[in-house]
Amino acid sequence: MKVSIDPITRLEGHGKIEIFLDDKGNVEKAYMQIPELRGFEMFCRGRKAEDMPIITARICGVCPEAHHMAAAKALDDAFNVEPPETAKLLRELLYNAYIFYDHCLHLYYLGGIDVLLGDVPKEERNVIGLIKKFGMEIGKEVVKHRRYAMEIVKMLGGREIHPVAAIPGGVSKGIGEDERKEIEEKAKSCIEFAKTSLAIFKEVFESKRWNELLGLDSLQTYYMGLVDKNNHVNYYDGDIRIVTPSGKEFAKIKTGDILNHIEEHVEEWTYVKFPYLKKVGWKGFVDGEKSGIYRVGPLARLNAADGMNTKEAMKEFEEFKKEGVVHETFAFYHARLIEMLNAAERMYDLVRHNAITGTDIRAMPNEPDEGIGVVEAARGVLIHHYKLNSHGIVEEANLIVATTNNNAAINMSVANAAKKVIKKGKVDDIILNKVESAFRCYDPCLACASHALGDTPLVVNIYRGNKLYKRLKKNV
C-alpha cells in the first residue's frame, strides 16, 4: 500500500512525500521527493558577475534577500574586496529585517499553525483558525510587524521584495537621519511583538500536546551555523561552526573553506542531493556521531552556538539550552522564536550604531577570481560559489541551499513521524497532517533546493502492493 501526500501544503514550492506500508499496514519507509526542477546554475554561466545578486534573488520569491546577500558576499570574495564598516552595518541591518519577517511568516501563516492550533479540521488549519483561537488583535500585530520589517528591507534594499542594493564591495545606497529614526522606531516595536510571540507560543510549550509533538521526531545529528568571534549566532557573517550531536565543537572554519568539509550524496529517487560531513562520511539515513548527516536552520544555529548577540535573546537562549543540545525536531519552532527576538533586537542595535549613516559605503573591487559567499538564510546555511574569468564573467556557479543541507534529516524526520502515527493502515487527514508537520518544522524551500537544466530526467515508479511493478524512463 502506498500513501502519497502531494502537494505538501503550506510550504514554498511543491514537494511530494511517499510512504510505503508493509503487509500489516505499518510504515516500512517514507521519502520526500521534489518534482520541481529549475536551472539557475547553468543559466548563470556567461553572466556578468555584478548581475549575480539580482539574478540569484529570483530563484525564490520567499527568500530573495538571502540569495542577494550570499551572492554579494561571494563577489566580495571573488573580487578580493572588503566592504567598509557602514556598508557591512547596512547589509546586516537589512538582513536581520529579512530574518524577522521570514520567521514571522513561518510562525503565523505556515508551519506555526501546527503548533498553535494542533489537530483541528483541515478548513481551520490556517491563519483564520488562528484568529478564531487567539483573537483579532494578534492578527493585526502580525500584519503590522511583517510590514514594518518589509518596509525596512525596501528602505535599505531599494526595492520591495527583491533588494538591489548589495554590490561587490559594499552597497549602492546609504541612509540619512530620517530613515534611521524611522527604522529605530519600527525595530523597537518589532522587539515587543517578538516578546509577545514568545509568550503566546510558550503557553503551548507547557502543554501535554507539545510533548507529543516533540516526541514525533528527534535526531542526534551534527549541527552547523554561522557564529561571530564570541561563538554567538550571526545570520550575515562570521565563521561556520559545526558541533557534534553531544554539542562538542567538531570544526570552526572560514566560510571560504566550507566546500572542503562537505560532500554530496546522490540518491536515484530524487534530484536533490544529500550533503554530509566529509570527515565523518555518508552512512545512510541514520543519525549519531558516526553519521555525517548535519542539520542547519534555527535549531542548528542555536545548537552550534554558545549564545546570542543581543540581551533578551541571550536570556531565552540560556533557558532553551539549559540541558545542552536540543535534538527534538519540533524545537525548531522555539529556536525560530528566539531568533525572531534576536533579529529585532539586532536591528535596533545596528540602527543606533554611530557609523550607520556614514557615506563611505563601497570599496572598489580588485581583479576577479573565485569566491564563496555564505549567509544564514532563515532556513539555514546558504552557500554561493562562483568562478569568474579575468573579465568578470561567471564561468561556474554552484549553489548549496539550506533545504539541501537539511535534505537527509528531513527525510528521516518524515519517516520517523510516519512510523509514529500510522498504524495498521489507519490513515486520515489529521494523521497525514502530522506527518507533514514533521517536514514543516524545517521551513523548507523546495523551489530553491532543486535546480537543474536541460532535458528533465523523469522516472515513474508504479507500485503494486509493496513491489515495483513497472518503471517508466524519460531522458535517463
Place this chain on the structure above:
Amino acid sequence: MYSVIVGVGNPILGDDAVGLEVAKRLHGKINADVKFAEAGGLELAEMIAEYEFAIIIDAVKGRKGVVEIDVEEYEESVANHDIAFPSAYRILSRYIRMPKVRVVGIGIDGMEVKEGLSEEIKKLVPVAVEKVKEIMEEENELVAV
C-alpha cells in the same frame, strides 16, 4: 481613485515575465502606481494593501490570449508562493483596507529558465495593455456614478 497596477512574474522564467512586461509598458502612461511583483501570495497581497483599486497582470496556464480572471480562481504563475493569493487577500482584508481587485491573465504554454518572451506572447503584450486601460476606464466610470 488611488489605484495600483501590478505586473507579476519572474524575469528569468521566459513567458512567465509577460505580466512584468505589460506593467513596464504602462509605467507613466496611466493614472495609477505601477509595481512589479516577482512573488505571489501573501507578498503580492501586501503590495496592494491600502489602495482603493488594483489590477494584477499575470501569466496563466490553461488559457489562450488575454482574459480577465475571477480573483477567486487566480493562481499566481510564480512557483514559490506560500499562501495562494485569494487566501492571502481574505486574511489581510480582516485587518487592513484591501482594494477591489481585477486580474488580467495572459495565456502561456509553459515556463523555462530563459530571458525574454516568445514571439507569440510578445504579440499579446499590446493587447493586455489595452485591456488594462479598458478596465481602468470602466472603473473610473463606476466611481463617477
